[in-house]
Amino acid sequence: MAISSAPGKVYLFGEHAVVYGEPAVPCAIERRARVEVSRREDGKLSVHSDDLTLDGFTVEYGVSPDERPDIDVSESLVTAAMGYVDGAIEQVRDVTGNDDVGFDVTIDSDIPLGAGLGSSAAVVVAAIDAATRELGTTLSTEELADRAYRTEHEVQDGQASRADTFCSATGGAVRVEGEDCRSIEAPDLPIVIGFDGGAGDTGQLVAGVRNLREEYDFAADTVAAIGDVVRNGEEALSAGDLEEIGRLMNFNHGLLSALGVSSRSLDTMVWAARDAGAMGAKLTGAGGGGCIVALDPTPETETALSFTPGCEDAFRAALTEEGVKRI
Ligand code: MEV
Numbered sequence: 001m002a003i004s005s006a007p008g009k010v011y012l013f014g015e016h017a018v019v020y021g022e023p024a025v026p027c028a029i030e031r032r033a034r035v036e037v038s039r040r041e042d043g044k045l046s047v048h049s050d051d052l053t054l055d056g057f058t059v060e061y062g063v064s065p066d067e068r069p070d071i072d073v074s075e076s077l078v079t080a081a082m083g084y085v086d087g088a089i090e091q092v093r094d095v096t097g098n099d100d101v102g103f104d105v106t107i108d109s110d111i112p113l114g115a116g117l118g119s120s121a122a123v124v125v126a127a128i129d130a131a132t133r134e135l136g137t138t139l140s141t142e143e144l145a146d147r148a149y150r151t152e153h154e155v156q157d158g159q160a161s162r163a164d165t166f167c168s169a170t171g172g173a174v175r176v177e178g179e180d181c182r183s184i185e186a187p188d189l190p191i192v193i194g195f196d197g198g199a200g201d202t203g204q205l206v207a208g209v210r211n212l213r214e215e216y217d218f219a220a221d222t223v224a225a226i227g228d229v230v231r232n233g234e235e236a237l238s239a240g241d242l243e244e245i246g247r248l249m250n251f252n253h254g255l256l257s258a259l260g261v262s263s264r265s266l267d268t269m270v271w272a273a274r275d276a277g278a279m280g281a282k283l284t285g286a287g288g289g290g291c292i293v294a295l296d297p298t299p300e301t302e303t304a305l306s307f308t309p310g311c312e313d314a315f316r317a318a319l320t321e322e323g324v325k326r327i
Pocket of ligand 1: 014015016017018019116118159160161162163164202206285286
């Protein structure tokens with residue numbers, strides 16, 4: 001048996017635009033997915049999870065490799081999670097040359113699913129790491145991030161950047177621009193998260209931005225403007241200028257909103273955070289529902305969010321330097 005865990009993340013800047021080659025800066029947070037893997041002799045894959053959301057629900061799912069159903073990622077969040085595990089195991093079979101190997105996989109995650117905190121990337125990173133180690137192979141962090149990216153790319157029909165998976169594999173704050181992924185310095189960030197209890201469909205949201213960008217030059221300019229915000233954000237991060245980081249997060253949210261990926265509940269939480277005195281607030285991840293990220297060293301934002309209609313959970317999340325962890 002092998003066990004690995006990997007962190008979720010928030011986007012400080014740059015989601016969606018990163019899909020078109022602009023830079024993005026996600027940073028890993030101390031909410032983790034833990035995956036336990038045991039080799040099976042019969043070649044079957046069985047996936048079990050008791051708790052894939054903050055609320056928790058149970059799913060059991062077992063398939064043999066040649067009887068695997070077509071998985072529609074939008075079908076349900078749970079089926080989507082199983083699709084990611086299935087894809088991760090395919091990568092493990094490929095990288096180890098063990099085409100027929102089967103596994104029992106148990107997922108235990110405190111990252112809400114599809115809510116912009118990188119749940120799928122964390123599950124995929126931890127699953128690939130644990131399953132390869134179960135077969136006696138330890139991947140380098142770069143190879144692990146690459147295999148996890150390939151999984152997301154395939155499951156999301158070719159619409160994925162390297163940002164989520166690289167960040168989850170390495171931990172810390174990272175900068176991703178196309179194939180170029182690296183760790184960057186970030187100050188101690190007073191991160192507060194608001195969660196509306198819902199989720200967005202990443203594939204649909206990415207496709208929506210793609211269509212807008214193809215239809216309107218000003219939508220393409222908006223995507224490019226997000227790239228400019230990110231470049232300014234990097235300078236603010238290296239200067240440790242929290243006020244400026246917050247201002248740029250606000251700007252980034254406005255541009256994402258213009259691209260149609262915010263929602264009423266995300267906007268409500270963003271404004272509740274700003275009204276409570278947060279230095280800045282924005283949606284994180286694909287949008288459409290899920291989480292916002294705000295910066296506030298005081299307890300005000302967390303308290304205000306917990307009383308905001310439509311906000312199901314508000315919590316602090318520390319940046320973690322620890323990526324994949326072998327347990
Ligand atoms: C989703 O967490 C972030 C997006 O930029 C898609 C991606 O980068 O793969 C919307």
